[in-house]
Amino acid sequence: MxxxxxxxxxxxxxxxxxxxxxxxxxxxxxxxxxTRVRAGLGCGNLAHVMAACSSSDKARLKADExxxxxxxxxxxxxxxxxxxxxxxxxxxxxxxxxxxxxxxxxxxxxxxxxxxxxxxxxxxxxxxxxxxxxxxxxxxxxxxxxxxxxxxxxxxxxxxxxxxxxxxxxxxxxxxxxxxxxxSGIPNKEKARVRQKFAQGLVSREELLEAESASYHxxxxxxxxxxxxxxxxxxxxxxxxxxxxxxxxxxxxxxxxxxxxxxxxxxxxxxxxxxxxxxxxxxxxxxxxxxxxxxxxxxxxxxxxxxxxxxxxxxxxxxxxxxxxxxxxxxxxxxxxxxxxxxxxxxxxxxxxxxxxxxxxxxxxxxxxxxxxxxxxxxxxxxxxxxxxxxxxxxxxxxxxxxxxxxxxCPADSLDDEVLRPVSNPFNKQGGLQLLSGNLGKSVIKVSAVAEQHQVVSAPAKVFSSQAALQEAYTRGELNQDFIAVLKEQGPKAKGMPELHKLTPVMASLQDEGFKVAIVTDGRMSGASGKVPAAIHLAPEAVEGGPIAKVREGDLITLDAPKGELVLHVSDEELAQREIELTEVGPTFGTGRELFSGFRNIVSSADLGASAFGIEE
Known part of the structure; x- marks a missing residue:
C-alpha cells in the first residue's frame, strides 16, 4: 500500500x-x-530532409512507411x-x-x-x-x-x-x-583531503592537480x-x-x-x-x-x-x-x-x-x-x-x-550495507533535503552529508558579495572563529546563480578546526557539496529586495536544520527600517555574459525553478 x-x-x-x-x-x-508528420511535407521540404542521406535511407524516407x-x-x-x-x-x-x-x-x-x-x-x-x-x-x-x-x-x-x-x-x-x-579513481575522501590541504597552503598546486587528475581520469x-x-x-x-x-x-x-x-x-x-x-x-x-x-x-x-x-x-x-x-x-x-x-x-x-x-x-x-x-x-x-x-x-x-x-x-539483499540499505535498516529515517524558513525567506539545505553535530549553528554573520572576498578573508586569517558566511547577490537575477563550490574546502577546513560555521546564500552550491551546513537558493534574492541584503556584519543568525528554521535575530521593526545594501557592480560582460542580460531580467526565483521562460497555462 x-x-x-x-x-x-x-x-x-x-x-x-x-x-x-x-x-x-x-x-x-x-x-x-x-497527420503523420512527413505525410504532409511538400517535395521541396522532403528533399531537404533527405538530401545528405544514403540512397537506401532516401528510399525509406520517400516511402514514408x-x-x-x-x-x-x-x-x-x-x-x-x-x-x-x-x-x-x-x-x-x-x-x-x-x-x-x-x-x-x-x-x-x-x-x-x-x-x-x-x-x-x-x-x-x-x-x-x-x-x-x-x-x-x-x-x-x-x-x-x-x-x-x-x-x-x-x-x-x-x-x-x-x-x-x-x-x-x-x-x-x-x-x-x-x-x-x-x-573509479582515487577515493573521494582522499581527493577532498588534498583540496582542504591546498586551501590551507599545506600542499602544492602540482600535488593538487595530481589528485584531481587521479579522480577525473x-x-x-x-x-x-x-x-x-x-x-x-x-x-x-x-x-x-x-x-x-x-x-x-x-x-x-x-x-x-x-x-x-x-x-x-x-x-x-x-x-x-x-x-x-x-x-x-x-x-x-x-x-x-x-x-x-x-x-x-x-x-x-x-x-x-x-x-x-x-x-x-x-x-x-x-x-x-x-x-x-x-x-x-x-x-x-x-x-x-x-x-x-x-x-x-x-x-x-x-x-x-x-x-x-x-x-x-x-x-x-x-x-x-x-x-x-x-x-x-x-x-x-x-x-x-x-x-x-x-x-x-x-x-x-x-x-x-x-x-x-x-x-x-536484482540481488535480494544489498551486497554492501555501508553503501546501500533496505527500507528496514535505513541510514536515516528521513530524506536528504530540508526546507528552511524564517525572516530571511526560504531556502534549501542538504542534510544527508552534514554530521548531526553540525546541523545547528548559531553564530554572527560575516557578509560577502563574492566567493573571492571570502577566500581572501580566509587567507588573511580573519575567519578563525564561529561565523555564518552570508553570500549575497549570487541569485538568478544578479549573476545567473553560479555554484559556489570553491567555498567548500575553505569552510570545511574551518569546520575541521573546531569552529561552528555555515553558509547562507541566494546562490547555489555544487551538487557534490554537503559537509558544511549551507542554506542555499535563498528566495527572495538580494537584488529583488530579499532580506539577505539587510544582513549586517555581526548579526546573529541561527540555522537549525532539524527544525527547518533560518532566523536572523533582528526585530521585525529594525529589519523593516534597514536599507537594502547592494554592491555597486559594473556592466556584466565578458565570457559571453552580456548575451544573457535578457535572461537575468526575466528569470524566476529559485523556488519557481529559476527559469528564464514560463510555460503557458
Whole structure:
C-alpha cells in the first residue's frame, strides 16, 4: 500500500496542477491527432530532409512507411561524461537499419562543465544553459519529421534542459540514453583531503592537480553523487531509461548492448500493434513524485530543488519546496554515496544499484507503481538489472553487432550495507533535503552529508558579495572563529546563480578546526557539496529586495536544520527600517555574459525553478 504521506502530497500536487496539467495534455492530444508528420511535407521540404542521406535511407524516407528517429546529442570531447556519445549516432543508425528504419541527428545542444567553470566568470552562464538546451532541443525537433526521439545527455543542466525541451514534443516516444560513469579513481575522501590541504597552503598546486587528475581520469561521468549522477537516477526512477542502465560503464559490451536494446525497444513499439507510451504518458504527477522520492532516498543533488520544479512545470505539473520537505520527513535515506559517504556510484551499482533501490522503495509504499514507463506499465521491470545474454542461440547473428542483453532479478539483499540499505535498516529515517524558513525567506539545505553535530549553528554573520572576498578573508586569517558566511547577490537575477563550490574546502577546513560555521546564500552550491551546513537558493534574492541584503556584519543568525528554521535575530521593526545594501557592480560582460542580460531580467526565483521562460497555462 502507498505510504499515507506519499498519497497526501501526490493528491495535493494533482489538485494544484489540475488546470495547467489539463492544458498541457490538451496540447499533446492535439499534436497526436495531426497527420503523420512527413505525410504532409511538400517535395521541396522532403528533399531537404533527405538530401545528405544514403540512397537506401532516401528510399525509406520517400516511402514514408517506416519510423524516422531523431537524435538530440550533447556530445563534445571536452566533457568526459559526453565523450562516449561520439559513437552513439552510428550505433543507433545501424540498429535502425536492421528494422528498415532511419535515424538522423536532429541537432546538438550545448554541454558545459561546471567542474571547469567553478569560481570563474563562465559559471554565471551555467544555470541559464539549461534553458538554452531546452530551446535548442525544441529547435531541433521543430522540423517535425520524426516518429521517436533519443536524448543523449548526462550532466548537470543538460538532462533537465533536454527534458524541458522534449516535453514540448510530448506526443512522441522519447528515450534518454545514458553514457555511464568512468571507472573509479582515487577515493573521494582522499581527493577532498588534498583540496582542504591546498586551501590551507599545506600542499602544492602540482600535488593538487595530481589528485584531481587521479579522480577525473577518463571518459564517463564523474563518479561522485552530484547533479550528473542524480540526473541518471532520476531518469531511471521516472521510467525514461531502460531498467538498470544508468550506471553501466562506457565502452563495455553491456553498455553497447543497452544502447542497442533501447533502439530495438522503441522500434518494436513503433512497428507493433500495441500502445506506444509517449513522453507525456510517462511524465505525470505520479512520475514526478517518484523522482522526488528517489532524490530524497539517495541524498541527491540540491540543484534538483530547482531543476525538478522546472521540469515538472514543463509537463504542467506544479511542485513546491514544501512538497519536497513534507516527503523528506518520511522517505528514508537508503544510500551513502560521496559526498554523503565514502563510496562512489560504481560501488552503489555493485551493491545492488537502481533495481534494489526501486524495489525497496516500491514494496514499502514510497513509489507509485501505477505509472507508465518507456518499457510499459508499472515498475516491475525496474526491479531487475541487465546482464549480457550469453546463450549462443540468442546472440545476434551479426558478429560485428552488440551483444544481446537480458534482465534478471536484482540481488535480494544489498551486497554492501555501508553503501546501500533496505527500507528496514535505513541510514536515516528521513530524506536528504530540508526546507528552511524564517525572516530571511526560504531556502534549501542538504542534510544527508552534514554530521548531526553540525546541523545547528548559531553564530554572527560575516557578509560577502563574492566567493573571492571570502577566500581572501580566509587567507588573511580573519575567519578563525564561529561565523555564518552570508553570500549575497549570487541569485538568478544578479549573476545567473553560479555554484559556489570553491567555498567548500575553505569552510570545511574551518569546520575541521573546531569552529561552528555555515553558509547562507541566494546562490547555489555544487551538487557534490554537503559537509558544511549551507542554506542555499535563498528566495527572495538580494537584488529583488530579499532580506539577505539587510544582513549586517555581526548579526546573529541561527540555522537549525532539524527544525527547518533560518532566523536572523533582528526585530521585525529594525529589519523593516534597514536599507537594502547592494554592491555597486559594473556592466556584466565578458565570457559571453552580456548575451544573457535578457535572461537575468526575466528569470524566476529559485523556488519557481529559476527559469528564464514560463510555460503557458
Amino acid at each position: 502507498l505510504h499515507p504521506r506519499i498519497h497526501e502530497v501526490t493528491q495535493r500536487v494533482i489538485t494544484r496542477s489540475q488546470q495547467s496539467r489539463q492544458a498541457y495534455l490538451e496540447r499533446i492530444e492535439q499534436a497526436k491527432k495531426q 517506416q519510423p524516422n528517429l531523431a537524435i538530440i546529442n550533447a556530445y563534445n570531447d571536452m566533457l568526459s561524461a559526453h565523450v562516449p556519445y561520439k559513437e552513439y549516432p552510428d550505433q543507433i543508425k545501424a540498429i535502425a537499419e536492421k528494422f528498415d528504419a532511419t535515424a538522423q541527428v536532429a541537432g546538438g545542444v550545448p554541454a558545459m562543465c561546471d567542474g571547469v567553470t567553478q569560481g570563474r566568470d563562465g559559471m554565471e552562464l551555467s544555470l541559464f544553459s539549461r534553458d538554452v538546451i531546452a530551446m535548442s532541443t525544441a529547435v531541433a525537433l521543430s522540423h517535425d519529421v520524426f516518429d521517436g526521439v533519443f536524448c543523449l545527455g548526462v550532466c548537470d543542466k543538460i538532462v533537465p534542459g533536454l527534458l524541458i525541451g522534449a516535453l514540448s514534443f510530448g506526443h512522441l516516444p522519447i528515450y534518454f540514453l545514458p553514457a555511464g560513469p568512468m571507472q 577518463s571518459a564517463g561521468t564523474c563518479t561522485f553523487y552530484g547533479t550528473a549522477n542524480s540526473n541518471q537516477m532520476l531518469m531511471e526512477i521516472m521510467g525514461l531509461h531502460l531498467p538498470g542502465s544508468s550506471f553501466i560503464n562506457p565502452y563495455t559490451e553491456l553498455r553497447e548492448g543497452l544502447t542497442a536494446s533501447a533502439v530495438e525497444t522503441m522500434l518494436k513499439q513503433l512497428l507493433g500493434d500495441g500502445p506506444v507510451n509517449s513522453l507525456a504518458d510517462v511524465v505525470s504527477e505520479k512520475t514526478v513524485i517518484n523522482g522526488l522520492v528517489g532524490l530524497l532516498a539517495t541524498g541527491g543533488s540540491t540543484n534538483h530543488a530547482i531543476h525538478l520544479v522546472a521540469m515538472a512545470k514543463a509537463a504542467g505539473v506544479q511542485i513546491t519546496w514544501k512538497d519536497m520537505a513534507d516527503l523528506s520527513e518520511v522517505v528514508p535515506l537508503l544510500t551513502r554515496i560521496y559526498p554523503n559517504g565514502s563510496a562512489d556510484v560504481n560501488h552503489f551499482q555493485a551493491a545492488g544499484g537502481m533495481g534494489f533501490l526501486m524495489r525497496e522503495l516500491r514494496d514499502a509504499g514510497y513509489l507509485h507503481n501505477d505509472v507508465k514507463t518507456i518499457v510499459g506499465e508499472g515498475l516491475d521491470a525496474y526491479t531487475q538489472e541487465p546482464v549480457l545474454d550469453v546463450d549462443p542461440t540468442l546472440i545476434m547473428t551479426d558478429s560485428t553487432g552488440p551483444a544481446k542483453v537480458k534482465w534478471v532479478d
